[in-house]
Amino acid sequence: MRAVTYVRNNTVELREKPIPEIAADEVLLKVGGAGVCHSDIAIIGMGDENPLIGSTLGHEVAGTVDKLGADVQGWKVGDRALVALILSCGQCRECLAGRDNQCETVSPRDSLAPLSPGIGVDGGMADYIAVKAHHLDPLGDLDVVAAAPLADAALTPIHAINSVRDRLTGDATAVVLGLGGLGHMGLQILLATTGSRIIGLDTDAEKLAFAESKGAIAIPSDGEAAGKILELTNGIGADVVFDFVGVQPTVNTALAAVRNGGAIRFVGLGGGSFPYLAGSDPSLPWGVNIERAYGGTRSEMRQAIALARDGKIGVEVKRYSLDDAVQAFDDLHHGRVQGRAVLVP
Ligand SMILES: [Zn+2]
Ligand SMILES: [Zn+2]
Secondary structure, three states, rough: OOOEEEEOOOOEEEOOOOOOOOOOEEEEEEEEEEEHHHHHHHHHHHOOOOOOOOOEEEOEEEEEEEEEEOOOOOOOOOOOOEEOOOOOOOOOOHOOOOHHHHHHOOOOOOOOOOOOOOOOEEEOOOOOOOOOHHHHHEEEOHHHHHHHOOHHHHHHHHOOOOOOOHHHHOOOEEEEOOHHHHHHHHHHHHHHHHOEEEEEEEEHHHHHHHHHHOOOHHHHOOOOHHHHHHHOOOOOOOEEEEEEOOOOHHHHHHHHHHEEEEEEEEOOOOOOOOOOOOOOOOOOOOEEEEEEEEOHHHHHHHHHHHHHHHHOOOOOOOEHHHHHHHHHHHHHOOOOOOOOEEEEO
């Protein structure tokens, strides 16, 4: 089968690999769609010593059940399924407490990231993927191409949003920094599940037009953005800022636009930073709650699927044939993708 393989620093190639054998508790999934994420670009840029070299990429994977292991129950050939982002153990303290995105078994404290398809085991940018049956969620009649990005691009924003849901009242203001793969889903989730005023920021005019068409206020992401947010909130600032980019300008905007006692969720991995001064620090308002959000739980995955099945959220998909994977990586890297690039085998 064909498999998008990370071969060396900043290089992926379509390689021929054997169709995986499945264990008794696994399912062979015929991949219908695999999303391309900025994290994939970050992963392949981690140098020539990266232990992930040689593996198949792809952590946003949907498809149809092709073959069942001997012990698998509850699935039949032809069923549509979404592969979990985090391949949690289901048994540790965090999993049992419903925080399976922080699974102790597959997410050691010093690990690069929790175990995921394409991050530690072969991912779904291929014709087939072998997955433990308990790492699949049913998609019903959802289109597998449009559903694949839900695994990260909807799950991760939902998790960040749920962590501040009590703040997102009808009189609150939430800011979405970056309207790319995750941001354009986060914006829709906020609009669909809260009554708050939503402000979307991006540097790209087309992405701003998308935000406006969905009912958000759109502001160009530049040095004046924080001032405009303060203006819109009578000088008080936003209740919650979601930074789906994480580059220095968006980190600066988040800090400058959040209100006293507000919250920031840093999701994007763009390498921005801020100094924390324990004392009278003018750069961080009093009472601000900050979380470095990662992924989401299986329960939140079900929420993402339900919102998509109800038509309340939808991924803007840019389709690429699996054979054009290198082009898709290149287009994403150069900011030429609106919404999410999805590889279709
Ligand atoms: Zn991702
Ligand atoms: Zn666990």
